[in-house]
């Protein structure tokens with residue numbers, strides 16, 4: 001999840017620690033049926049299999065892209081490094097994040113608008 005703009009491990013945070021803070025979870029990304037570009041990219045790139053790691057991966061990537069829209073591949077790897085995936089291997093996940101990072105901003109706005 002993202003707390004005040006920073007990705008955190010939700011399993012290590014007590015509710016009292018986030019009282020009054022702005023908290024975003026994977027459930028806050030989609031707008032009804034309209035998925036966030038990261039969610040779509042994970043599906044398109046085959047970065048989701050069992051889905052167990054997907055919320056953490058996407059929220060970590062979301063925090064990164066919100067703070068740095070065009071990160072390097074290395075920065076993406078560092079950002080995702082606290083999340084473990086037993087299914088896909090990491091290349092598809094990194095590819096999915098890179099795909100969103102490399103999109104021109106106007107393409108992202110089109111999707112949001």
Ligand code: FES
Nearest residue numbers: 050053085086087
């Ligand atoms: S998709 Fe299964 S653990 Fe990552």
